[in-house]
Amino acid sequence: MLEAVLQKKLRDYSLDLNLTVNSGEIMVLMGMNGSGKSTTLNIIAGLLEPDRASITLNGELICRTDDGIDVAVEDRKIGYVLQNSAVFPHMSVKENVAYGLKARHIAADEIARRVGYWMEHINIADLAEVKAGNLSGGQKQRVALARALAIEPSLLMMDEPFTALDAESTQTVKDLTIKFIRKLSIPCIVVTHRLTDSTEIGDRACVLCHGKKEWEGVPTEMPGFCSVCHCRD
Template identity: 70%
Template sequence: MLEAVLVKKLRDYTLDLSIRAAPGKITVLMGTNGSGKSTTLNIIAGLLEPDAATVTLNGECLCRTEDGTDVPAEDRRIGYVLQNPAVFPHMTVYDNVAFGLRARHFSRADIASRTADWLRRMHISDLASVRAGRLSGGQKQRVALARALAIDPSLLMLDEPFTALDTDSVRTVKDLTLQFVRDMQIPCILVTHRLADGEEIGDRTCVICNGKMEWEGIPGEMPEICTVCHCR
């Protein structure tokens, strides 16, 4: 279970948000551009310093500004997938998936085993020796997802992962995401602009406007428009 209370003063408003994500469930975070969605993820990931925050994951405190607790980003065991897959184009698919494991000093045997396993699960074993720069957008996103999950994360966060993909790739990446979140029983936060994403794979939808929670509930029951930013 992820529980986060976040405060961060931004240029146009102050982000002041509480969010929860349950194991094996996908929490969809929606809002217009600049509403604070990516800021929320970056604070949880430890990539952005909050003004005030308490972040706990499976009972472990990752951040509590009140007493100075701040677990480094690399030690938070969070898998993070961005809109534009952050693959290393000069490296092979195998080395891209293995990158996070090496950075966390897994044993050579573990790296080989986990990397091969996730290549197989993502149906990209045949691409292991291909340089990532030569892949299609959908293939790159599967590599990024495999790298995020190979470290056995306690939380998966996806920031607009479907935006640059064609229809077939979107369906594939959605199916894989849903499958592994359920199988691994990890909480997942999915940032998206598309209502269909929440309705197809989301368990709960949170709409934020100007850094505040505007609406939270079951996908498909969202009001016609939000009263603040009219993002629907």
């Protein structure tokens, strides 16, 4: 379970957000460009310093600015899949999936086991030796998902993971995400700006507007307007 209270002054507004995501639940974070979605993920991941924050993951405090607690990015065990997938183009698919495990100094036989497991379950086993730079957008996103899940994260975050994908690849990545979030029973945050994504993948949705929570609930009940600044009227 993720519990986050975040505050950060940005250029045009202040991000001020309370977020709770249960284990095995997919929370869809929505909002216009610049509403603070990616900033939220970056603060939780530890890539961006908040002005004030308290972040608890499965009962473990990973950040509390008031007490000077700030676990380093590499020690947070958060799987983060970005929009452009960021698979390392000079490495093979197999090396990409093994990257996080090697960085965490996991034993070689365990690395081989986990890499084999995830490549098989994410359907990329036949691409094992292919250089990641030569993959299609959908294949890259699957590799990014396998790589993020291989480290056995306590939280999975995906920033606009479907934007660059065709309809078939989008559906594949959505199905795989739902399947493994349920199976691993970890919280998951998916940032998207498409309403269809939220209804198809999200258990709950949170709409941000200028850094504030505008609405939260079941995606199918999401209003089509913005009650805060009317930016979606």
